[in-house]
Amino acid sequence: MADLFLILIHYPCLDRQGRIVTTAITSLDLHDIVRSARTFGVRAVYVANPVREQREFAARVRDHWFEEPGRKFDSRRREALELMRIVDDLDQAMDDIERTNGRRPLLAFTSAQAHDGIGAEQLRERLASGGPPILLMFGTGFGLAPAVRERADIILNAIEGGDSYNHLSVRAAVAIFLDRLRGR
Numbered sequence: 001m002a003d004l005f006l007i008l009i010h011y012p013c014l015d016r017q018g019r020i021v022t023t024a025i026t027s028l029d030l031h032d033i034v035r036s037a038r039t040f041g042v043r044a045v046y047v048a049n050p051v052r053e054q055r056e057f058a059a060r061v062r063d064h065w066f067e068e069p070g071r072k073f074d075s076r077r078r079e080a081l082e083l084m085r086i087v088d089d090l091d092q093a094m095d096d097i098e099r100t101n102g103r104r105p106l107l108a109f110t111s112a113q114a115h116d117g118i119g120a121e122q123l124r125e126r127l128a129s130g131g132p133p134i135l136l137m138f139g140t141g142f143g144l145a146p147a148v149r150e151r152a153d154i155i156l157n158a159i160e161g162g163d164s165y166n167h168l169s170v171r172a173a174v175a176i177f178l179d180r181l182r183g184r
Helices: 027-039 052-064 075-081 090-101 120-128 170-182
Strands: 004-009 045-048 084-087 106-110 134-139 154-156
Touching: 004 027, 004 090, 004 170, 027 045, 027 052, 027 075, 027 170, 045 090, 052 084, 084 090, 090 134, 120 134, 120 154, 120 170, 134 170
Parallel strands: 004 045, 004 134, 045 084, 106 134, 106 154
Antiparallel strands: none
């Protein structure tokens, strides 16, 4: 089975007007995404933000659960947060995966607008058959900037609900995709 990694990218992302921005890290995203990742056997979750203060915030959120009283309050949270790696950008995450895994990952991208790619079942089969690791990219704000999307080796079709409304939180989208890729 190929290793699966996630990255939550905060720059370059789009705002509601389509401008390229840096988005803020939220502790809710961090907690929920690493817990989903731990549940479904993801190797690591990278949190990418070029702003030093934002990376320091993410480290404080993570480290709280490694020290008292966080560790004592809920040791399972620590187990999930051990998956979190804080990086400046996508390239740092890719370098880390190559250094620790021995292979450069393929980049997979999805968004609410992606409809010309493969289905989750096809990516699930690809993961099951082995091969290079896959780094699944998720954007924040109103999605990843075109420069990041264009780097993807794999486009994963959007989650589709019962009608045309499609504006899930990133943490909900991560959980749904992980269930489709690794769930029973």
